[in-house]
Amino acid sequence: MSADELQARITATAKPDTVLIDVAVLDESAVRARDIANTLSDEFVGRVRELETPENSTRADSRVVVEQRASIPSSPVVPKRARNIAVGLVLGLVLGVGFALIRDLLDNTVKDRTTLEQIANVGLVGTVPLDKERRRHAAIAFENDNSVIAEAFRKLRTNLQFLSVDNPPRVIVITSSMPHEGKSTTAINIALALAEAEHNVVLVDGDMRRPTLSKYLDLMSKVGFSTVLSGAVSIDDSLQKTRFPGLSVLTSGAVPPNPSELLGSQSARKVLAELRSRFDYVIIDSTPLLAVTDAAILAAGADGVLIMARFGQTKREQLAHAVGSLESVGAPLLGAVFTMVPTRGTGSYSYNYGYYGEDEGRRGGNSSTRGGSAESSKTTSANASESRDRSAGDLPARPVTQRRYKTT
Numbered sequence: 578m579s580a581d582e583l584q585a586r587i588t589a590t591a592k593p594d595t596v597l598i599d600v601a602v603l604d605e606s607a608v609r610a611r612d613i614a615n616t617l618s619d620e621f622v623g624r625v626r627e628l629e630t631p632e633n634s635t636r637a638d639s640r641v642v643v644e645q646r647a648s649i650p651s652s653p654v655v656p657k658r659a660r661n662i663a664v665g666l667v668l669g670l671v672l673g674v675g676f677a678l679i680r681d682l683l684d685n686t687v688k689d690r691t692t693l694e695q696i697a698n699v700g701l702v703g704t705v706p707l708d709k710e711r712r713r714h715a716a717i718a719f720e721n722d723n724s725v726i727a728e729a730f731r732k733l734r735t736n737l738q739f740l741s742v743d744n745p746p747r748v749i750v751i752t753s754s755m756p757h758e759g760k761s762t763t764a765i766n767i768a769l770a771l772a773e774a775e776h777n778v779v780l781v782d783g784d785m786r787r788p789t790l791s792k793y794l795d796l797m798s799k800v801g802f803s804t805v806l807s808g809a810v811s812i813d814d815s816l817q818k819t820r821f822p823g824l825s826v827l828t829s830g831a832v833p834p835n836p837s838e839l840l841g842s843q844s845a846r847k848v849l850a851e852l853r854s855r856f857d858y859v860i861i862d863s864t865p866l867l868a869v870t871d872a873a874i875l876a877a878g879a880d881g882v883l884i885m886a887r888f889g890q891t892k893r894e895q896l897a898h899a900v901g902s903l904e905s906v907g908a909p910l911l912g913a914v915f916t917m918v919p920t921r922g923t924g925s926y927s928y929n930y931g932y933y934g935e936d937e938g939r940r941g942g943n944s945s946t947r948g949g950s951a952e953s954s955k956t957t958s959a960n961a962s963e964s965r966d967r968s969a970g971d972l973p974a975r976p977v978t979q980r981r982y983k984t985t
């Protein structure tokens with residue numbers, strides 16, 4: 578250790594109004610800190626005696642004594658464990674909350690009713706909860722099902738019947754901005770909910786690119802909408818009865834090379850008009866609006882369109898673009914539906930039956946011209962618990978500091 582290094586570890590302070598000098602030594606080793614302090618004191622005593630002894634005398638004029646020898650300190654002065662833990666906790670908490678806030682600011686998915694209604698420019702007419710069972714069986718057995726999701730579809734059915742009371746929509750296109758937002762599953766269950774209310778319903782697979790209705794409902798896929806449109810098979814021969822009373826299905830048929838052209842054809846309009854005359858409701862599943870024009874083409878010829886937004890997944894811009902593409906073809910947008918809404922835990926979205934007045938107040942003038950809804954809803958923020966989780970996870974690792982002991 579050089580003299581400078583040694584000096585850097587030593588602090589000597591004179592106590593005011595006393596003749597005492599305090600020597601403090603800071604070192605990584607407690608024993609060495611004590612030894613340095615004691616050696617320094619001894620050396621100082623010797624040096625003062627030498628300096629204060631006149632040349633021809635053996636007695637020093639003044640002398641220094643060690644009042645108190647240094648001992649080995651029991652605990653380090655650096656690091657201050659309790660203080661560091663406290664600082665770490667506070668820092669972690671601040672970081673966690675900050676992180677959650679930033680994530681929330683950057684989260685541009687649709688997660689609440691107001692945002693959805695503002696972007697879609699229509700009322701929310703349904704909230705379909707997330708239900709894992711739907712991944713195995715898309716169709717709900719309404720007959721003996723009073724589950725939350727079945728009730729949600731019954732409510733959606735009721736809301737649909739309130740829309741445009743003078744001219745109730747009977748040919749309804751189900752669409753959304755992106756794939757996997759629950760269009761097909763919702764279309765099936767809207768059709769089933771209407772069939773449960775003694776309506777004669779036909780479900781049409783208007784997604785000729787990635788048709789799923791035949792798979793979801795265990796039906797034949799070879800004949801369907803495309804084969805009827807090409808004139809190869811008649812409507813009667815293509816309609817399939819399902820195990821659900823009141824529900825017939827026209828699957829998409831063989832995948833054609835030109836779905837948009839087929840769907841926009843005169844013959845498509847005729848087929849849909851024919852179905853309209855035979856059934857109380859024609860529910861048409863369709864493609865994502867941002868991928869291809871098929872859904873917009875179908876929507877333009879329908880009585881009404883329901884646009885799905887997958888809770889916490891569909892981005893605001895995506896929804897806005899999708900709505901824009903419907904508006905640009907003059908499609909009659911009836912209402913918006915939230916799909917796959919978590920019902921429990923973080924991000925859950927609870928909904929309940931509101932009083933009429935409360936509902937009207939919130940919806941303002943929109944409800945007279947657009948889809949009215951008898952629902953009211955609330956969002957519960959996921960952030961509180963998220964930030965709690967994150968603050969714990971973000972605690973900085975305990976600083977690795979060399980221990981330093983101080984002895985006097």
Ligand SMILES: Nc1ncnc2c1ncn2[C@@H]1O[C@H](COP(=O)(O)OP(=O)(O)O)[C@@H](O)[C@H]1O
Binds near residue numbers: 917
């Ligand atoms: N309410 C729901 N709860 C849970 N899973 C759902 C729900 N709706 C749809 N899904 C699942 O999400 C995936 C996409 O649904 P699908 O209806 O095929 O969407 P899209 O027609 O928009 O592509 C499927 O695996 C489906 O089983």
Ligand SMILES: [Mg+2]
Binds near residue numbers: 761762784789
């Ligand atoms: Mg689909």
